[in-house]
Amino acid sequence: AQSVSQHNHHVILSEAASLELGCNYSYGGTVNLFWYVQYPGQHLQLLLKYFSGDPLVKGIKGFEAEFIKSKFSFNLRKPSVQWSDTAEYFCAVTTTSGTYKYIFGTGTRLKVLA
Amino acid sequence: DAMVIQNPRYQVTQFGKPVTLSCSQTLNHNVMYWYQQKSSQAPKLLFHYYDKDFNNEADTPDNFQSRRPNTSFCFLDIRSPGLGDAAMYLCATSRDLAGGSEQYFGPGTRLTVT
Numbered sequence: 001a002q003s004v005s006q007h008n009h010h011v012i013l014s015e016a017a018s019l020e021l022g023c024n025y026s027y028g029g030t031v032n033l034f035w036y037v038q039y040p041g042q043h044l045q046l047l048l049k050y051f052s053g054d055p056l057v058k059g060i061k062g063f064e065a066e067f068i069k070s071k072f073s074f075n076l077r078k079p080s081v082q083w084s085d086t087a088e089y090f091c092a093v094t095t096t097s098g099t100y101k102y103i104f105g106t107g108t109r110l111k112v113l114a
Numbered sequence: 115d116a117m118v119i120q121n122p123r124y125q126v127t128q129f130g131k132p133v134t135l136s137c138s139q140t141l142n143h144n145v146m147y148w149y150q151q152k153s154s155q156a157p158k159l160l161f162h163y164y165d166k167d168f169n170n171e172a173d174t175p176d177n178f179q180s181r182r183p184n185t186s187f188c189f190l191d192i193r194s195p196g197l198g199d200a201a202m203y204l205c206a207t208s209r210d211l212a213g214g215s216e217q218y219f220g221p222g223t224r225l226t227v228t
Contacts, residue, residue, distance in 0.1 A: 009154070032214045043118070044157075044204070044219035051214050090156070100211040104156035 006105035021076040023091030033074040034092040118220035135190040137205030146188040149204040
């Protein structure tokens, strides 16, 4: 069965630090990849997504993610975090054949200290 | 501007007392989903509707039912809530079931079972 792993459950950074959140998936076929963010008290919203093409994807608020097929990874990055980036981040995968379902990772809680 | 609305945001029910959670959307999307999310866990898909076609996940307990009377509304009924059903319940929509379809989430309803 497909699965998504987010190994960092809690991350604490100071403002201006660089961020990288790991996401690995298990599926041998073609995938679509997503990062969602949930700010405190708000709903899940799409940060960025990868379907095909350039493996480096840029999203909103200065976030980017790189799809490395050989490593089954889709890590999220931001060069300089802000206090307002404090949130929970979820990686999700769908496959392009068969299931449409999102398979979510367990999430990473990021706290940025001002 | 709210696109996926869930009511109530917080619901307290007694053990064994039926409860209904509500979701509405202004996006006119074909697909509506219900997820269960427990603390520190990934959102877990319970079922979805594609238009009026209902699709239950294989491991969704019989205790959970859903209704979609029209395009805009979808309800989650928990017939006899147990303590283990305490969770955040997320409603989401998407335009279709293609693997790349972005899902739009509501803010969730936090269910407490006493």
